[in-house]
Amino acid sequence: MKKFVIILVAVIIFIIVMITSLVVYAQDNVRDTPKLEEKVSQEIKYLDNYITSLLGHFNGLTIGEDVFQTTPNESQIEKQSTQVGTASKQESSQGGVEEGSDSLSNGTKNSNKESGGEEKTTTSGGNGSQGNQSSQNNAQNSILLKEGKYTIDWKAIQSQIEQLYQTWNTISIDLHALNIDGNSILAFSDGLNNATKHIKNKDKAKSMEELENLHQLLFKYKESYNEKSNEGELLYIEIQAVGAYVDITNDNWQKASDKLSQAEIRFSSLLNTVTQEIQNQTTLNQCYILINELRNAVNLKDKEIFYIQYQNFINKIEMLM
Secondary structure (H helix, E strand, O other): OHHHHHHHHHHHHHHHHHHHHHHHHHHHHHHHHHHHHHHHHHHHHHHHHHHHHHHHHOOOOOOOOOOOOOOOOOOHHHHHHHHHHHHHHOOOOHHHHHHHHHHHHHHHHHHHHHHHHHHHOOOHHHHHHHHHHHHHHHHHHOOHHHOOOOOOOHHHHHHHHHHHHHHHHHHHHHHHHOOOOHHHHHHHHHHHHHHHHHHHOOOHHHHHHHHHHHHHHHHHHHHHHOOOOHHHHHHHHHHHHHHHHHHHHOOOHHHHHHHHHHHHHHHHHHHOOOOOOOOOHHHHHHHHHHHHHHHHHHHHOOHHHHHHHHHHHHHHHOOOO
């Protein structure tokens, strides 16, 4: 009888320990989920900027925040890929997550400061050379001066798509941890392989289409853990505009028009939403105007005008995201 009581007490203690462990584990998961969501949001934003900028390079255009350099020795994407990995290891504390997020969003700005530091510290006597350099950069980036000749630097694009694998390997782990649909994560990996094949073959149209497909998946990831947010709506609108840019490049004017119509509809709904989340109402209104300007450019079937307005639109909407 005494042996039975001892066994019963041991079983009860074991059950209590197991229940306590499960409760503590569940509470830890609840506390960590907001941190992980914030971190994944920054990673999605990074991929958004990266893919948008990469697509611009197919036409020799600087679109949005250019998140990489084309010099082979010091690629900006390498720095930011490392920073993504560092952020993953810092998930246990809120400060670590914020630090990783800031490094993703500000990596390019820091790089620009490093690369441009020498010019900024020159004396006033160097202002003339700075002005000349600025004029040269503006001329180089001018869409009209290209006269319809959009040179592709395939070596730079090949390097950029290769570096994307390293970044994606880290981000995909966080998406799995957030219980994002595994098939959609696998779809990005497959699409990345397909885009790489087309880039190797120097097939501009198919390469851009595959990258557009990757870009569209970002909204699906965002929607999986943050439904109907203003941030998600802005991402959806931007994705439609980027898709229209790809269609215009490939002379699919009707598809571009349809995507911009969807963007305009969602934008109208967003403007009618009273919220504290979007503080810069002026920039929001400017983006809405630019969406309509993009539609006008499509109606004119003028690529150069579309590209000019598209550059302006991406620069504005990235200020809100």
